[in-house]
Every structure is written in C-alpha cells, then in structure tokens.
Amino acid sequence: MIIQYHLARRTIAECLRDRGAINRIAANSIVALEERRDNNDNGPLVRDDAQRCIDVVEQFQRTANALDIWDAEYHEPHQPSPPLNINGVEISVFPDILVLDNRRQRVGQAFIRCTIGTSGDAAENRRQEANVQLATIAHMHTLQYLTDLGQPHPQTSLVLDVSRELIFRSPANSARRIANIEAACTMIAAIWPSV
Template identity: 30%
Template sequence: MAEFIITPPDRQDDILHDARFMRASTVVPHSDALRAIRAFCADPRRPESTLDTAVGALRAKSQAPTSKPFVKDEAERCAETILLFQNAQNALGIGKLPLFEAPKLAFMSIAGVAVSVQPDLLVGATRLDEGDRIGAALFRPQKTPNPSACKTEKTRLEREAYRREVGQYMLALLRMALIENGVTEERIDPKQLMLFDIRLAERIDFPSDRVSREKRIRAACGQISRLWASVQPRPGDFG
C-alpha cells in the first residue's frame, strides 16, 4: 500500500497486478530473521546469544543437503538480515527502548479495501489496552530498492529517500490500524511510533504531516477499489 501511493502512475498497474495475481509462497520472506529480532528486542536483557543462535541455525539450514534451493536462499537471506541488524543496533537506537511483544491486529477497511498492518513490537506498553501512552514499531528488512547497490551517488540518495517515504506511509498506516483495533487517539504517542529500516541502518520517525498522508491513503484505497475488478492476468500468471 505504501509503495503504491508513492509510485508513479505508469507503474501502479504493475503493483496492482502483482497484488491480485501473486502466487502463494511456501516461505514468508524474512520471517525467521524477524522472529529472532523480535525476541531479542522484547527481552530487556537484549541477549546477543538470541541472534547468534538464530544465525547459526539459519546457516546450518542453508548448508543442509536436504534443504531445497528456495529454503537455502531464504535461510541465507535471513542470516544476512540478522547480521545487518546486529551491526546497525546503535544507529537504529534500539538501546533501552521499552519494547514488548505485539498482538496480531485485525484487518481494517479503508474505502472498501482490506488493509493489514502488523506491528513487530509494542513500545511503552505490554498490551493495547494498558497504560496511558502507547507506541509501536515496525522493521523493514526488504532489500529492494537496495541503497548499497548503486552506481551513482544520485541513485543512492534517491533510493534512500524512497525508503524513508515508504517508511513514513507505513507509520501513518500503523497509527490508523491501532485506532481501528481500539486504541484511542489520545493514547497513541507519535514519538513512540517508529520504523527501523535495517538496510538503511536508520530509525524512521512518525511524520509530522499525518493528516495529508492519511488523505492520500484513503484516496489511494478508493482508486484501488475502483480498479481492482479490471486488473487482468498476464501471460505466465498461472504457469
């Protein structure tokens, strides 16, 4: 959703097509990495052994002769993500943040489109209905667009800016999802809504222009709702 909003119109068709005709994956990308990172962050001791053990298990899976190629690739990808996170901890500002396990949130309906936003961690409260103030955190491990694989400085800066913009829309969606799941606006602390971009080694904070972003989100959902039925399959979608 966040990428659809900031993508030029001539590429939005591709996003809609891929969303409608996406093939079911037997492996959820980055899930093993995020599981370990969440467990590490939710433990106030922040034991590095949690991450080291996960990397060791993933490397063993990637080298096991019985593992299928896609399992090996995903295991290597997850191990790399954890190592990037370990190297970026100080830059991300994990420190002594009060981080806790997050519950699964229900879908929200925006202009007729079902949207799911799942926080990786709660910030400042152990439950949605607990405490005077609450925040939440997201991790973004995805490689694309990769800011470290650029031939020019201009391209690197453009990719970094793109990732930050996507991150801020993800945070706007996260706030909307918390409200949809019963958290009152008064209890949400914008300073405790954050996205950790592992590839950028950067913490992205909640945007100050929330109102205009929410308007664009609703407008984009209305556009998706109108166009969805007209999105057609392409050769190879069912091959």
C-alpha cells in the same frame, strides 16, 4: 514458498523485547539459521534466505546500541492482527512488534524491514517514502485497535530499516498523510469491483 527474512524479523523482534539477551538470542538464531543454510535437503531459496537472515541478524546485533529505539518497551503484537479498514478498503496489517512508551502512556506499532533493495538516489527516496508511509499505516492501525493500551502517538509507530540502520517514524503531524491515504482508499473502493 517462503517469506523472505521472516526468521530474521522474528529474531530481531525478540531482541527488541529482551534487550539484555540480544547476544544470546542472536547467537541461538544464527546457529539454527546456519543449520538451515547447510542442510542440502532444503532448496536453494531456503538456503539463500537463511544466509540473508544471518547477515541481517548480525548487522542488527552490531548496530542495535546506536539505533534510537531504546526509550520504549516492545511486546508481542496482537495475534491475529485485525485488518485496517479505511473508507471501505480492507488492508491486511501484520506489525512485527508492539511499541509502548510507558513514561508518556503512548502506544504504537513497528515493522522491521530487512531487504537490501536497489541502490541509487531515486531508489533510496522511494524507499524512504515507503517506510514513512508504512509507519503511518502502523499508526492508523494503532488508532483503530490499540487505544486501550495508551494514547496512539504518530512517532511511536515506526519502521526499523535494518539494512540501512535507520528508523522511520510516522510524522508528528500526520493528518495530511492520513488524509491522502484515506482519499486513495476512497478512490480504490469506488472503482474496485465488488464481490
């Protein structure tokens, strides 16, 4: 079993942490992924994932300078990542990168999304909503665990949708969205069978 795009996400996170070395990091990753793709000892899922990762890394490399992401510094996220506890519901949260805006002493976290997904207006709307929701969860996780690094700021937490070349940030006024997530978790906790 493999986690799709894991190697691409790891490469892109490394590129964000070291902007000056993007081309070297991407090139080294692509060489390793090509070896993985071309190794017949690997199963078809592994080889297919390697090719998809190559495509995503190359796309990020081509479009990185146009993305609105370079005002912050990026660091390795805390490992292991503690779960987010919302009204009795424990949610596993594994951000790809830690975001620091040192000019304003703000902190956030980011997720890197690589999947292409289905096309069409309805699918795109669902994807956008999911990305904003994920950015909000990143902000909530930051509020719970990273206040020692700076002021958790909603728009410092983000989702980088590589295949769409888009950045989704937690809304500046995220109180209502957070309240909706908390209400949903309260309902889940009430009906979820306790262990």
